[in-house]
Amino acid sequence: MIFPRTSRHRVTTTLLAAAVTAGGVLAVVTPLAAPSAAQGPPPPPLRNVKYTVFAEQPFYVDIYYRDVDPPNWAAYSHNPYSFSPKAKAQIGPDQQWNLDVQLADPDQWAMVTATSGPGEAKPNIHCVLAVDGVVVATNQGPKGALCSIRSW
Incomplete structure (x- = not known):
């Protein structure tokens, strides 16, 4: 299917906006992930x-x-x-x-x-x-x- 130039522009803009939104959500969720159990508790202060x-x-x-x-x-x-x-x-x-x-x-x-x-x-x-x-x-x-x- 061939879209007129203005329609292609709208589809591209919509996809770009969706990708930015998804990336923003990932950026917020990733730092809140729980620490790995392998890290263990921090060492006591010397x-x-x-x-x-x-x-x-x-x-x-x-x-x-x-x-x-x-x-x-x-x-x-x-x-x-x-x-x-x-x-x-x-x-x-x-x-x-x-x-x-x-x-x-x-x-x-x-x-x-x-x-x-x-x-x-x-x-x-x-x-x-x-x-x-x-x-x-x-x-x-x-x-x-x-x-x-x-x-x-």
């Missing part, structure tokens, strides 16, 4: 954890600390040292060892411990653990100290 270790006498110490959240208890208990790096540091009354880390669950995983090792020296070691600027644990001992807020 919290600042600050570890501090010092001693009343200058001394070299071994320091273990947690700088990442283990994925779960099973992974941690299978090999805790893979989640607890070791640092050697000289500390004293005016020489602190400090480290800032970011943890999602510091109540479960934040931990720092320092020890002077074998020998007769007793440098009286102190540790301090702060979360988001608030001190949540302190400890001291003649040869070592452990700061943690975990319940296990």
